[in-house]
Amino acid sequence: MVTPAKTPASLRDAGPTSAVTRRRKPPPAQQSLALTPAAGTAPAAGLPRAAATRQLWLCLYLPGLPLAALQCAAAEPVDAVFDEQQGLRRILLATPAAAAAGVHPGLSVNAALALVPGLQLAARCPAREQRSLQRLAGWAERYTSFVVVEPPATLLLEIAASLRLFGGLQALRRQLLRELDSQGFAAQAAIAPTPLAATWLARAGQRRCIVRPDRLSGTLSTLPVACLDWPAAVTDALYGMGIRCIGDCLRLPRAGFARRFGAARLLQLDRALGRLPDPRDKYSLAERFCADRDLDEEQADSELLLRLCEQLLLQLERFLLARQLAVQRLQFVFYHLQEPATSLALGSARAERSMAQWLELLKIRFERVALPAPVISIRLRAGRGQPLTATSGRLGFAGEGRPGVPIAHLVERLAARVGERAVHGVATVAEHRPDYAWRLRRACDDTPRCRTEPHPGHAHRAPQLLADMRRTGSLLLQRPLWMLDAPAPLACRDGRPCYEGALELRSGPERIETGWWDEAGIARDYYVALNPAGVHLWVFRDRTGDGGWYLHGIFG
Amino acid sequence: MNDALEQLLQNPRVWRGQSDASARQGLATGYPRLDQHLPGGGWPPHALTEILLERYGSGELKLLMPALARLSQAAGKPRDDAADAGWLAWIAPPFQPYPPALMQWGIDLSRVLIVRPRQGSDALWAAEQALSSGNCAAVLLWSEAFDHAASRRLQLAAEQGASWAIAFRPPGARREHSAAALRLELANGRTGTDIFILKSRGGRPAAVHGVIHDYASLPGS
Numbered sequence: 001m002v003t004p005a006k007t008p009a010s011l012r013d014a015g016p017t018s019a020v021t022r023r024r025k026p027p028p029a030q031q032s033l034a035l036t037p038a039a040g041t042a043p044a045a046g047l048p049r050a051a052a053t054r055q056l057w058l059c060l061y062l063p064g065l066p067l068a069a070l071q072c073a074a075a076e077p078v079d080a081v082f083d084e085q086q087g088l089r090r091i092l093l094a095t096p097a098a099a100a101a102g103v104h105p106g107l108s109v110n111a112a113l114a115l116v117p118g119l120q121l122a123a124r125c126p127a128r129e130q131r132s133l134q135r136l137a138g139w140a141e142r143y144t145s146f147v148v149v150e151p152p153a154t155l156l157l158e159i160a161a162s163l164r165l166f167g168g169l170q171a172l173r174r175q176l177l178r179e180l181d182s183q184g185f186a187a188q189a190a191i192a193p194t195p196l197a198a199t200w201l202a203r204a205g206q207r208r209c210i211v212r213p214d215r216l217s218g219t220l221s222t223l224p225v226a227c228l229d230w231p232a233a234v235t236d237a238l239y240g241m242g243i244r245c246i247g248d249c250l251r252l253p254r255a256g257f258a259r260r261f262g263a264a265r266l267l268q269l270d271r272a273l274g275r276l277p278d279p280r281d282k283y284s285l286a287e288r289f290c291a292d293r294d295l296d297e298e299q300a301d302s303e304l305l306l307r308l309c310e311q312l313l314l315q316l317e318r319f320l321l322a323r324q325l326a327v328q329r330l331q332f333v334f335y336h337l338q339e340p341a342t343s344l345a346l347g348s349a350r351a352e353r354s355m356a357q358w359l360e361l362l363k364i365r366f367e368r369v370a371l372p373a374p375v376i377s378i379r380l381r382a383g384r385g386q387p388l389t390a391t392s393g394r395l396g397f398a399g400e401g402r403p404g405v406p407i408a409h410l411v412e413r414l415a416a417r418v419g420e421r422a423v424h425g426v427a428t429v430a431e432h433r434p435d436y437a438w439r440l441r442r443a444c445d446d447t448p449r450c451r452t453e454p455h456p457g458h459a460h461r462a463p464q465l466l467a468d469m470r471r472t473g474s475l476l477l478q479r480p481l482w483m484l485d486a487p488a489p490l491a492c493r494d495g496r497p498c499y500e501g502a503l504e505l506r507s508g509p510e511r512i513e514t515g516w517w518d519e520a521g522i523a524r525d526y527y528v529a530l531n532p533a534g535v536h537l538w539v540f541r542d543r544t545g546d547g548g549w550y551l552h553g554i555f556g
Numbered sequence: 557m558n559d560a561l562e563q564l565l566q567n568p569r570v571w572r573g574q575s576d577a578s579a580r581q582g583l584a585t586g587y588p589r590l591d592q593h594l595p596g597g598g599w600p601p602h603a604l605t606e607i608l609l610e611r612y613g614s615g616e617l618k619l620l621m622p623a624l625a626r627l628s629q630a631a632g633k634p635r636d637d638a639a640d641a642g643w644l645a646w647i648a649p650p651f652q653p654y655p656p657a658l659m660q661w662g663i664d665l666s667r668v669l670i671v672r673p674r675q676g677s678d679a680l681w682a683a684e685q686a687l688s689s690g691n692c693a694a695v696l697l698w699s700e701a702f703d704h705a706a707s708r709r710l711q712l713a714a715e716q717g718a719s720w721a722i723a724f725r726p727p728g729a730r731r732e733h734s735a736a737a738l739r740l741e742l743a744n745g746r747t748g749t750d751i752f753i754l755k756s757r758g759g760r761p762a763a764v765h766g767v768i769h770d771y772a773s774l775p776g777s
Contacts, residue, residue: 407640410689411669414682418673426655426668438655443669481617481661483654534744535613553654556617 056160056211058173059198060140060180060187062133065153066124067093068185069132079116082109083124092124129153135291135315136185137283141322143176147283148195154202156195156280169209192216195280196272200246203227213274220272221247228268234261289319289327289382298337298374305334305375306366310359312380317355320385326351329383330358336373344369347420348412351386357409361416368417411443433515433522434483434552478507478528480538480553487550490539497539497549501532509541528555568603568715568737583720586622587767590751594738595758599623603737604711604721608729608754612650614742615749615768616724620696625662627693627720645669645686645695648679676701680709687713687721694720708735730754 062068067081080094080103089109098119103112113119133149140147143166146158159172166172173189180187190201191209197216201208204227210219223246225238237260243249249257249269258266271278293308309332320326328351332344346361415423424440431437490497497503508527515521524540531537538553564570582598584591591597599605609616628644644667646653655665669686673679676699683697687710697710702725714721727741739754747766754761 407643407669407689407691410686410691413685414671418671418678418682422672422674424670425666426653426658426670427665428655428659434654434656479654479657479660481621481654481657482612482651483657484651533611535611537613554613554651556613556615556651 054160055158056163056191056193057195057198058157058159058176058189058191059195059202060136060155060157060176060189061199061202062136062153062155062185062187064093064186065129065132067095069129070122070125071184077120078122079103079120080112081122081124082112126152132185134283136180136183138319138322139179139183140176141283143172146280148280149283150199154199156198159191169211173209192219194272194274195278196268197274200227200272203229217250217273221245221250225249230261230265234265237261288384289316289380291315291380293378293380295376295378298376300371300374302366305378306359306363308378309362309366309380310355312378313355313358313362316358316380316382317353319382320353320388323385324388325385326353326388327382327385328352331381331383332362333379333381334371334375335377335379336371337376339373342369342371346416348408348415350406350408351388352412353388357412361412364413364416407443415443432512433520434479434512434526435522436515436520477510478538480536480555482554482556484552484554487540487552490549490551492549497529499529499531499537499539499551500535503529503531503537503539505529506536512540526552583623583627585619586626587619590619590764590767593753593756593759593762593764595756599720600737600757601720602715602718603757604707604714604723604735606707606723606725606729606734606736606739608725608727608739608741610727610743614744616742617653618768619742619749619751620694620722621661621663624694628664628667629662630693640691642693643667643669643686643691645671645683645692647671647683647686647695647697648673648676648699649696650698680706683721683723684709684713686717687719688717690717690719692717692719694722697721697723699723702729704733704735707733711735711737 066083067078070078070081077095079098081092082089083092084090091103091105091107091109091112093105094103094112098112098116101116103115103119107115109121112121130151133151133153133155137147137149137155140155140157144157144159144162148156148158150156157176159169163169163172166175169191173191177187177189188202188205188207190198190206191211192198192201193210193213193216197210197220200220200223201210204223206223208219210216224244225235225246225248228235228246238249243252246269250273254266267276270276291312293312295308299305312332316327316330328348330346332346334342334344336342344362344365346358346365348357348361352358411423423443425443426438427441428438429436490499490503492498493502505527506529509525510527511525513521513523523543525543526538526540529537529539536555537551538555539549539551542548542550581601582591582594582596583601584598585594594600607616607619624644628642630642642664644663646668649670649672653668653670655668658668659665669692671679671682671686673682679697679699680701683695683699686692686695695714699706702723707723710721710723713719723736730741734755736755737757739756741752741754743750743752745765749766749768751764751767752761753759753763756762
């Protein structure tokens with residue numbers, strides 16, 4: 001940092017970095033510029049230039065953000081936005097149409113309403129502006145891996161590495177501005193080798209494109225001091241000294257400048273000119289998606305609500321696409337004015353990001369939800385993102401059959417309506433107790449089949465296996481196709497079990513015992529029984545307790 | 557015959573007395589005596605089959621098992637990569653289909669989907685979804701809320717998804733109209749399960765006695 005203690009060193013020549021300024025006004029610059037390298041960063045003199053050639057910053061400055069942020073969230077267009085300063089509500093920004101009618105920034109709200117009686121006014125919402133800015137940062141990440149969010153209304157994109165992909169500087173800038181425009185935002189864009197220079201250029205409304213670092217100081221010098229976004233006290237003081245543009249600042253002695261206006265401002269100037277490195281924090285993506293849609297008045301029309309949900313899902317799709325993620329859980333929350341909010345959770349059998357798929361699930365659920373009151377606001381929250389597992393499709397000529405639609409889509413649709421627990425698959429378990437010889441499993445696993453099914457060929461071999469067993473006379477256990485959830489006690493008459501009449505035991509007993517290791521031990525004798533109606537039943541006599549008879553299965 | 561007429565006759569919704577409905581190969585039931593009476597020599601593919609029965613345990617599952625096993629095995633071949641076909645959907649079964657027994661019959665358990673909706677209308681809806689999805693080789697449905705409209709919907713969904721729909725209904729449904737391609741009634745006779753063919757598109761009503769005579773008989777035994 002610049003401290004008075006280091007002043008003696010300032011008499012030393014700064015070397016190459018001073019060249020530009022020295023050309024303009026040698027004596028003071030020579031004296032002042034030496035300050036910075038002496039502040040403990042001697043090698044920095046050569047470094048910034050090399051670093052600057054590697055970086056190219058595109059700054060998107062959004063002067064209309066307060067208005068645009070409100071407009072993209074509200075259902076009805078807003079003509080002007082006001083904010084409150086010292087108890088006065090003054091117009092901050094107005095749409096071109098409103099401005100043409102005389103609604104200028106700074107006008108009091110009452111005066112504006114007197115000018116245009118039907119003016120749609122809204123209060124400024126900084127939180128929403130920041131959310132919009134974050135969202136735009138997420139969008140900008142498709143053009144570069146390095147995005148910096150500079151509140152209140154600036155995005156910085158490091159684009160040096162993206163130029164070739166997007167067809168050069170101008171093409172990239174045009175594309176960015178066009179896409180911003182389609183999202184309802186107007187930006188001033190400028191390109192420079194340092195982030196601060198790009199910011200100042202954009203703020204000054206200059207569409208300059210500076211690629212070479214040695215052109216920086218020449219261009220920046222012409223910028224007015226106002227675009228530096230320094231506190232009013234500082235700019236006023238500069239004006240008082242007759243300093244109008246950045247070039248004037250640069251001509252001042254460094255030591256004096258730092259003393260009067262703070263070392264931080266000097267540092268900013270150095271960074272803007274590329275004399276010192278300007279490290280920035282990269283914008284890191286939010287892990288989860290959350291977006292709101294506010295309505296001007298309560299709405300009960302489900303068609304309209306679904307359309308709004310669709311817009312939210314579209315945002316979600318963009319969000320997920322930029323991150324190469326997919327989600328398995330979504331939650332819609334419908335807020336009402338009087339009633340507590342209605343929440344609608346959607347789940348899918350596998351991670352999904354396609355809007356159409358989610359919309360279909362939502363429609364299935366939505367038609368069965370009774371909203372207690374009209375809706376004033378909708379929020380969409382997504383669960384944790386999972387890396388998208390891409391599967392390669394089949395080539396067109398690969399063969400017979402329809403194009404395969406994953407079973408997961410069917411499972412999701414069914415689960416959305418009847419509940420997730422009501423849709424499942426089954427599997428066998430190597431276990432001798434009939435109750436434990438099977439289990440439920442998830443209806444569709446994304447894991448390869450060989451892992452879920454230890455013997456993939458088993459099922460195909462089964463008929464062969466059975467034929468072999470029959471030929472060799474080995475025992476094939478008789479198991480019914482229908483099983484009761486729990487054994488049902490049977491009435492007994494004359495010591496014989498009855499089920500719609502006395503049962504006739506046809507075969508058995510098959511004794512199945514123990515299970516002491518999990519405290520669900522059994523001791524049963526199983527029989528195949530025939531009842532008078534001709535139905536074959538699988539019954540057992542419990543040998544542990546009172547020796548009662550139970551029905552366990554039906555040979556369907 | 558001109559083309560338009562030919563096309564019309566190909567439409568499965570056109571019912572023609574006892575003409576050559578065998579143009580469409582049936583799905584062999586595994587019970588040769590029953591196959592003889594069915595047009596196409598087996599279960600009508602891509603259509604609705606209704607099975608009327610007094611009580612569960614009349615051999616209704618055994619009747620279907622050989623065909624279902626073949627369907628699930630045909631789809632489960634390893635070469636069949638990610639294409640999700642050949643699933644067997646069980647919608648609202650009255651009891652738990654017992655996996656070890658299903659496996660003994662040769663059903664590929666990894667292709668079994670069980671859906672247990674709480675409401676009858678949900679069961680119909682789920683069956684329709686499963687049929688028209690193209691993922692299911694067969695859909696078995698147990699539903700109380702079944703009427704003529706439902707049978708039409710299922711029949712259309714089965715055609716659309718090239719799937720086999722099987723609906724189980726009480727014997728009282730005999731008096732109702734149905735769009736099913738095949739209607740059977742099962743009863744436990746003295747010599748085993750008796751099957752009465754009530755309606756058969758392209759065939760004629762018949763009674764086959766003692767088709768399944770062993771309570772646990774496996775195909776071929």
